[in-house]
Amino acid sequence: MIKSVINHRIIKEAVRIRKVEEKFLELFSQGKLNGTVHTCVGQEFSAIAFAGQLKKKDFIFSNHRCHGHYLAFTGDTRGLLAELLGKASGTSGGIGSSQHLCNGNFFSNGIQGGIVPVAAGYALANKLKGNGAIGIVFIGDGTLGEGALYETMNIISKWGIPLMIVCENNFYAQSTPQQVNLAGDITARAEAFGIETFEGNTWDPESLMKQAGEAIEYVRTETRPCFFLVETYRLNAHSKGDDDRDPADVARFREKDFLHIFARESADYHQIYEEAINLEIDELVAEIEKEAELPMEKYFETVQHVTGNDWTALEPVNKRQVELINHFFRDILQSDEQVVFLGEDILSPYGGAFKVAKELSFLRPGRVFSTPISEAAITGVSNGLALNGFKPFAEIMFGDFMTLAFDQIVNHASKFHHMFNKKVNCPVVIRTPMGGRRGYGPTHSQTLDKFLVGIDNVKTVALNTLMDPALIYRSVYAERHPVLVIENKTDYGKKILQQPMNSFVCERNDDAFPVIRIRPPVSEPTLTVVAYGGMADIVSGILEDIFRHTDLIPELIVPSLISCLPIDLIAASAAKTGRLAVVEEGTAFSGIGSEVVSAVMEMTDARIKVKRISAYPVPIPSVRSLENIVLPGRDRIIQELKESFS
Amino acid sequence: MALLQEIKVPLLAVNDTSLTVVEIAFPGGHRVKTGDPVLVFETSKTTYDALAETDGYIQYLCETGKDYEVNYIAARIFSEPDEAGQTTVPGLLPIVEAGEPAARANRADWTGETLFSLEAGLLIDSSGIGRSIFKGKDFVTRRDVEMATGSYHPVPSRHTDSPRSAPTAPIRPARQASTLPDPAKTIVERLSRNKKKEIEYLGEVQSGGLTSTINVTVETEDIFVHINQSLKYLKDSLLPVILYETGRLLRKYRVLNSYFSGDAIAFYKEVNIGFAIDLEDKGLKVLKIAHTDSKTIAAIEEEILSLSNRYLDELLGIGDLSDISFTVTDLSSQGVSFFRPLVNTMNSAILGVSSIDEKLQRMILSLTFDHRVTEGKTVAAFLSDLKGRLESYRPDGTTVPVEDVSCFRCLKTLQEDLAGTGFVKCITPHGKDGYICQACLKGF
Numbered sequence A: 001m002i003k004s005v006i007n008h009r010i011i012k013e014a015v016r017i018r019k020v021e022e023k024f025l026e027l028f029s030q031g032k033l034n035g036t037v038h039t040c041v042g043q044e045f046s047a048i049a050f051a052g053q054l055k056k057k058d059f060i061f062s063n064h065r066c067h068g069h070y071l072a073f074t075g076d077t078r079g080l081l082a083e084l085l086g087k088a089s090g091t092s093g094g095i096g097s098s099q100h101l102c103n104g105n106f107f108s109n110g111i112q113g114g115i116v117p118v119a120a121g122y123a124l125a126n127k128l129k130g131n132g133a134i135g136i137v138f139i140g141d142g143t144l145g146e147g148a149l150y151e152t153m154n155i156i157s158k159w160g161i162p163l164m165i166v167c168e169n170n171f172y173a174q175s176t177p178q179q180v181n182l183a184g185d186i187t188a189r190a191e192a193f194g195i196e197t198f199e200g201n202t203w204d205p206e207s208l209m210k211q212a213g214e215a216i217e218y219v220r221t222e223t224r225p226c227f228f229l230v231e232t233y234r235l236n237a238h239s240k241g242d243d244d245r246d247p248a249d250v251a252r253f254r255e256k257d258f259l260h261i262f263a264r265e266s267a268d269y270h271q272i273y274e275e276a277i278n279l280e281i282d283e284l285v286a287e288i289e290k291e292a293e294l295p296m297e298k299y300f301e302t303v304q305h306v307t308g309n310d311w312t313a314l315e316p317v318n319k320r321q322v323e324l325i326n327h328f329f330r331d332i333l334q335s336d337e338q339v340v341f342l343g344e345d346i347l348s349p350y351g352g353a354f355k356v357a358k359e360l361s362f363l364r365p366g367r368v369f370s371t372p373i374s375e376a377a378i379t380g381v382s383n384g385l386a387l388n389g390f391k392p393f394a395e396i397m398f399g400d401f402m403t404l405a406f407d408q409i410v411n412h413a414s415k416f417h418h419m420f421n422k423k424v425n426c427p428v429v430i431r432t433p434m435g436g437r438r439g440y441g442p443t444h445s446q447t448l449d450k451f452l453v454g455i456d457n458v459k460t461v462a463l464n465t466l467m468d469p470a471l472i473y474r475s476v477y478a479e480r481h482p483v484l485v486i487e488n489k490t491d492y493g494k495k496i497l498q499q500p501m502n503s504f505v506c507e508r509n510d511d512a513f514p515v516i517r518i519r520p521p522v523s524e525p526t527l528t529v530v531a532y533g534g535m536a537d538i539v540s541g542i543l544e545d546i547f548r549h550t551d552l553i554p555e556l557i558v559p560s561l562i563s564c565l566p567i568d569l570i571a572a573s574a575a576k577t578g579r580l581a582v583v584e585e586g587t588a589f590s591g592i593g594s595e596v597v598s599a600v601m602e603m604t605d606a607r608i609k610v611k612r613i614s615a616y617p618v619p620i621p622s623v624r625s626l627e628n629i630v631l632p633g634r635d636r637i638i639q640e641l642k643e644s645f646s
Numbered sequence B: 001m002a003l004l005q006e007i008k009v010p011l012l013a014v015n016d017t018s019l020t021v022v023e024i025a026f027p028g029g030h031r032v033k034t035g036d037p038v039l040v041f042e043t044s045k046t047t048y049d050a051l052a053e054t055d056g057y058i059q060y061l062c063e064t065g066k067d068y069e070v071n072y073i074a075a076r077i078f079s080e081p082d083e084a085g086q087t088t089v090p091g092l093l094p095i096v097e098a099g100e101p102a103a104r105a106n107r108a109d110w111t112g113e114t115l116f117s118l119e120a121g122l123l124i125d126s127s128g129i130g131r132s133i134f135k136g137k138d139f140v141t142r143r144d145v146e147m148a149t150g151s152y153h154p155v156p157s158r159h160t161d162s163p164r165s166a167p168t169a170p171i172r173p174a175r176q177a178s179t180l181p182d183p184a185k186t187i188v189e190r191l192s193r194n195k196k197k198e199i200e201y202l203g204e205v206q207s208g209g210l211t212s213t214i215n216v217t218v219e220t221e222d223i224f225v226h227i228n229q230s231l232k233y234l235k236d237s238l239l240p241v242i243l244y245e246t247g248r249l250l251r252k253y254r255v256l257n258s259y260f261s262g263d264a265i266a267f268y269k270e271v272n273i274g275f276a277i278d279l280e281d282k283g284l285k286v287l288k289i290a291h292t293d294s295k296t297i298a299a300i301e302e303e304i305l306s307l308s309n310r311y312l313d314e315l316l317g318i319g320d321l322s323d324i325s326f327t328v329t330d331l332s333s334q335g336v337s338f339f340r341p342l343v344n345t346m347n348s349a350i351l352g353v354s355s356i357d358e359k360l361q362r363m364i365l366s367l368t369f370d371h372r373v374t375e376g377k378t379v380a381a382f383l384s385d386l387k388g389r390l391e392s393y394r395p396d397g398t399t400v401p402v403e404d405v406s407c408f409r410c411l412k413t414l415q416e417d418l419a420g421t422g423f424v425k426c427i428t429p430h431g432k433d434g435y436i437c438q439a440c441l442k443g444f
């Protein structure tokens, strides 16, 4: 007997979610859906209680099981149906499908836990804007295993970020019952971070509505996070046919299911609602099925990159690189409200491990965030800030730690723009000092550049000591998509273009991310060398030695955008010289040099002898004598050039 | 203390707005005397020696192998040695490759330090030349020193400095020329690169001394009445028809489609006739009509045109010039009554086409051949076949039918044929050109 007085609007809403989900299963079995669906049959009231009670200005981040959340928040049945049917009119143009929805302030992504710091960043942006908006991020109980969640709980509590984490506890993670993987207590996890917790369940929708309303009110008025644990049960398989649960168990929960009881006890109402909704859905599906899919040219078109060929002489700057970077940030933090600077240990007077952030927190305390040691969360929060109108610059203290931020770069920042069919941009900037020669040893010296290029829609930029880094940073600042900036630990302390290069002409082109060329003033070069980042400093300093020892007149090409190399320029030079060497501080296998060489070979028919000079494939030793051998230095570069080209 | 002479790039021909410096006679700063050739320029046709008109010290503002615009000051002669060492304001800029920054144009204008590679340094020390001769250069490599000391011999290596260009032999003036010209009595114009190539090209077969030429007269009365109908552009020219008929005949006379190689004869598998062309200062070239023996007259005509256009536009590819198995040189438009053509390298014969004698209504075909490969009898047979085929284009039946025309099916010759309607040219079931008599064609 239904004791609750829950209104029929809400029941109709729940029926609609269920019918849409059942339609998806039907369409799937007819082979009309590409990919997969995770339905929330049995969990609908969670969606309605939380997503349905938010204001329009609020936001939602959801996970793989997001259809109910989407419908409750946006009411956009058509956009959802079209999305899963792969149509251009779908909410993500058919690119995202079931797990990757975006509509207004609604976002979902299929990486367990990854959206939590992004949601925190989005909420932080609202807080910085002072617009009173709050947000909810949905996770399943299985996601309690993800570290990013705890990094974020720590941050949202510490920073007072108005974000509600709703944990939909359906007692299973895919096929695995909770007791197999989950230790300890769920709400105690949040409590340990000082986060207010709430609990409820979907079998009593009326209470759940009330509790959810209270929790939302709490987050909004207190500008504090909360954690809401909602017990529920999914009545269908994890996705399609993958259900190993005891059928008796499922049947027991089906008996408990509110809509089930409603169908039995108010059969006539249920029938009216169900029929009307089914009719509406069927009509929509019939209509959508006739629609077109997104044409490829609207999704992606290859752009031929042409390197600029107007050259300007480079000028020395009598300032250290780190000072110039620091000045750039001082300028933009003071002139642009949207700029946020985040990182570990960046508060002044310390000002970051390499002092790039010196005095920034004094200048602009409200926009400079010293973070816990949480690379995934720093990057995720930055992604969220970027999605919500800010220009975040996140510092990862050492390049080696980029691995901990990798998921946020590859599965979030990189993908948002395209998987949400270009509805959003994520202009996040992640900066990090890379490289060795400081004796920091294996985990603080490696050059990981090759792992950081070739990420779709992400530009990777490497500074050098041959030109003012502010010039490059201005282009980074203007970018509308993610940028990774690789700085170099040993370059920080160097002044710009200070090495004597009297026998060469140093110039840069006018590309947004300039290419530098150091060439003989009169003679035609007979050797093309490509180096970037920290290696550019070293190679530019030994060009005369290279000439003396090899009898070859070198031309050095230094790209700053290493995710899109000036292959046309390099190929033209190498076609003339017949010799191409790429010097990099990372290891050669599948590295930047490999990319340069193969792309050059694709572009020209010229016979070119090639050489990659790189680090040896071992962790960088701390002891100086060995570090100097493992990393390519002056003597080894000259030696290898000699061996390869004479 | 004075600048005595400026040597500018001369204007030698209207087409040559830039010249190549092919030789720098002295090291920079060297003493020169009046009349000394100090620089050698090359045009598309010839070379030109720039002479010192005064005694003094030479300063070069150019490099060998590079092109410079007319009027560019390529060298100067000063009265004092140290003046020649200094580089002063450059004259007009030398030519730079398109897209290159102007800065690079200051070729010989480097005032900075000259860097020597270790190898260059060692070579300088061992050869005893002074480093100062390299003044004005930014980098001096081993090769630069070798060039300066005359010991540079490029080794054909897999990785040349300019990998795109086909390796070319160093241009060495033919110094072996026995009698040195007397400058008092002659004006010496050096041979151009093209001319030297030509000599090399023709020298090979002719130098054997065993070539001979046979001529034959072809009756040409009314010959164009029919031929012009099948020609679109080259009306009143026999060249397309000659190429066509020669192509087919060469299948029979394989030995004329071959060349002498030491103690063997190399027979070409394909018939690729080349025709010689020499227009508008573009130099004498032989252009290839590939598979001449399988092309129609119209196709041959088209190809003559397109090749000639590419020749004039300097767009010929290596494929247009190589693997030529036989050559035709047509001087008929030049009013020559007859001439003796020279056999090209890797050919055994060449056919010369003289002008039609309008009065006598005839022309002379001359075939020069390599006696080491063939002999007069064969050539005479070839020429008579060719003559017959050409004359068969004349409209009336006055020409003597050629013995060789026989029906491929019944083997009846044209002479034996009684129908009086002639044979039909056809492609045999084996893909060969042939003739078929009316009887075999239509059936009895």
Ligand SMILES: Cc1ncc(C[n+]2csc(CCOP(=O)(O)OP(=O)(O)O)c2C)c(N)n1
Residues within 6 Å of the ligand: A064, A065, A110, A111, A112, A113, A139, A140, A141, A142, A143, A144, A170, A172, A173, A174, A238
């Ligand atoms: C980082 C990551 N690891 C694994 C998966 C594969 N996966 C998708 S859903 C899922 C189970 C998630 O369980 P839970 O969080 O309890 O959500 P539920 O499916 O129960 O709603 C898994 C393992 C994933 N999408 N992302």
